[in-house]
């Protein structure tokens with residue numbers, strides 16, 4: 001297998017201050033390298049954020065023994081009427097994942113105010129301080145993809161729920177890896193793509209909870225936050241899993257249903273300052 005990584009920017013490389021356009025990766029068998037490279041190239045040249053003028057693509061062989069196989073997180077969809085209700089839902093999801101109301105609100109505020117970054121913020125849920133070694137870049141989860149043999153089943157599964165698009169396929173692979181990282185209790189994300197307004201909260205206990213509206217249309221700044229509980233694991237172990245461990249998803253988790261937000265949390269007691 002080969003790990004292919006792409007990052008692209010406009011106005012020069014990231015290192016020279018260029019604006020990040022897109023980043024993506026694939027893990028594919030040797031015979032699929034050409035196709036994977038050309039689709040990553042096409043993405044950086046035709047992205048809705050603009051056309052990249054710096055593109056970096058790297059290829060690395062992976063040994064079978066380096067791979068850990070995972071199942072994807074179960075998916076739940078919560079329907080909301082606008083992004084404000086979506087953000088209320090995201091706070092409720094973070095609380096359901098174990099954060100207090102104060103912690104959940106602080107995490108969401110950090111995401112709203114986040115600068116444009118290539119990676120995610122890694123936030124200590126107790127101190128609410130950021131822990132990334134490089135605050136400008138953030139932490140990038142890398143080394144994950146779907147097993148090629150599971151693609152037909154994955155497409156059919158997502159198609160059946162109206163979710164078969166690149167955003168969901170890539171985000172679900174990323175979230176399924178991140179939720180298994182030592183010390184990670186939750187993740188929240190919305191996209192940089194100005195046309196893509198959905199987002200999600202994921203956690204080891206909740207699975208992948210998709211909110212159909214989490215940012216206003218037309219906004220080209222998204223963001224991601226990984227919530228870390230230092231009482232559960234060591235930071236270096238967590239970073240190693242995110243950045244070094246190769247994970248491939250070879251089993252698809254169940255679809256848990258689509259619910260209006262108010263029905264999903266209606267009976268549960270969230271919203272108190274625990």
Ligand code: AMP
Nearest residue numbers: 117118119120140141191192222223224
């Ligand atoms: P996207 O959903 O690809 O539009 O990404 C939304 C945000 O998530 C970006 O602005 C980055 O801050 C962050 N991000 C994208 N890819 C990764 C990754 N592989 N690991 C960590 N954060 C990422």
